[in-house]
Amino acid sequence: MSELIERLREELPADAVLTDPDILGTYAHDMASFCAAGAPAAVVLPRTVEQVQHVMRTAQAQHVPVVPQGARTGLSGAANATDGCVLLSLVRMDRILEINPVDRIAVVEPGVVNATLSRAVNEHGLFYPPDPSSWEECTIGGNIGTASGGLCCVKYGVTAEYVLGLDVVLADGRLLSTGRRTAKGVAGYDLTRLFVGPEGSLGIVVRATLALKAEPPQQLALAAEFPSAEAACDAVCRIMEAGHTPSLLELMDRTTLRAVNAMTKMGLPETTEALLLAAFDTPDPAPQLEAVGALCEAAGASEVVPADTHAESELLLQARRSALVALEQVKGTTMIDDVCVPRSRLSAMLRGTAEIAAKYDLTIGVCAHAGDGNTHPTVCFDAGDEDESRRARLSFDEIMSLGLRLGGTITGEHGVGVLKKTWLAEELGPVSLELHRAIKAAFDPTGILNPGKLF
Known part of the structure; x- marks a missing residue:
């Protein structure tokens, strides 16, 4: 390891290679529970593409694994260290290189924070539409690595739809440029899309060309209270079937509402079983909000309250963004599932999750990007209670199994990492898994890029 450190330092600033064990420990894992993390050999914080290339060439020559990292806000263990690895933290590569209003693009380094x-x-x-709940902390590189989504996906889509081109340092240190700056382009295989979502297992993104949209008007929201999660899901189906395109359509169950109130003191309604938030960012959202409110009432909403101002709407959205952090405070630890199902099966997903919570005698709160069927069942448990931790893991697996049975996927936006490796194989099947491994081998024949993740 001393030779590795010496070689890394040959072309890196003194403060870019960290080896203090206490510091290494703080970089060793992301925010996921139940994900093992190894002991890294070093943390490297490059500032330039050339420095990243040097790290990869050194690691390749020394046969040392490299784990790319952003802000480590991930929830699947994708950024967790493996024993003896180099943790390649890209947070210092944080420049916005270009914003072009004519071409409607931005060119950024991977460490730029989403917000x-x-x-x-x-x-x-x-x-720039993609807006994960951790948008004040998460980086664009991390968003690309996990193909992140967010609250506005129902109208604007996910990260993959905004990545036009990438510069990627490959496992052997070569620099690959993919994609384009143009609005259209179909030359060759779409290698750009291949690098969106593989969690750093194919290459290191060092620059991204991102598509932008014209800024929409400020959105207005409404909150609808429901006597059951099933009624709220029925409202979601009615809204989408009627052809509405809200800028967000979010759901929080009673457990989540109580947790958010306890943390934020916002005074959200705790007696309701589910709260649905809908918003529109059109020039005149009032008619659409009125129509959606009527659909909610037809589905059984006990109360529909439209926001009068943008500020009131933002308060509602802040409550939703606080949900996962608030649920963590219920018992101290959470396992956050990320199961996406067809919208038509959303009610069955929530009903099944409630049955699993009762089966294992656990608190499981559910918040969801209801407009695209992406649920976040969050298992709250005491990590110091061995039996409760065991039941939490079992419930987590049953929720993923439920999602697959309903025609869904094990992850809509959080990624696979360590947490869902076995379930990825279940979802993909043997033929697809074989092709995934072949693609990995083509880009990383020695297997040094984020080993032990995905599959």
């Missing part, structure tokens, strides 16, 4: 980019393009009258 920083969003605010910067807003100054040009532009809009």
Whole structure:
């Protein structure tokens, strides 16, 4: 390991290679529970593409694994260290290199924080739609690595739809440029899309060209209370079937509402079984909100309350963004599932999750990007209670199994990492898994990029 450190330091600044064991421990894992993390040999914090290339060439020569990292806000263990690895943290590569209002693109380094980019393009009258709940912390590189989504996906789609081109350092240190800056382009295989979602297992993204949209009007929201989760899901189906395109359509169950109230003191209604938030960012959202409110009432909503101002709408959205953090405080530890099902099966997903919670005598709160069927059942448990931890893991697996039976997927936006490796094989099947491994071998024949993740 001393030779590895010496070689890394040959072309890196002194403060870019960290070896203090206490510091290494803080970088060793992301925010996922039940995901093992090894002991890294070093943390490297490059600032340039050339420095990343040096790290990869050194690691390749030394046969040392490399684990790419962003802000480590992930929830699947994808950024967790393996024993003896180099943790390649890209947070210092945080420059916005270009914002072009004519071409409607931004060119950024991977360490740019999502919210920083969003605010910067807003100054040009532009809009970068992907907005994960951790948008104030998570980085664009991390978003690309896990193909992140967010609250506005129902209208605007996920990260993959906004990545036009990438510069990627490969496992052997070569620099690959993929994609384009143009609005259209179909030359060759779509290698750009291949690098969106593989969790750093195929290459290191060092620059991204991102598509932007014109900034929409400020959205207005409504909150609808329901006597059951099934009624709320029925409202979701009615809204989508009627042809509405809300800028968000989010659901929180009673457990989640109580947790958010306990943490934020927002005074959300705790007696309701489910709260549905719908918003529109059209020039005149009032008619659409009125129509959606009527559909909610037809589905059995006990109360529908439209926000009068953008500020009131933002408070409702802040409550939703606080959900996962609030649920963590219920018992101290959470396992956050990320099962996406067809919208028509959303009610069955929530009903099945409630049955699993009762079976294992656990608190499981559910918040969801209801408009695209992406649920986040969150298992709350005491990590110090061995039996409760065991039941939490069993319930987590049953929820994923339920999602697959309903025609869904084990992850809509959080990724696979360590947490869902066995379930990825279940979802893909043997033929697809074989092809995945072949693609991995083509880009990383020695297997040094984020080993032990995905499959």
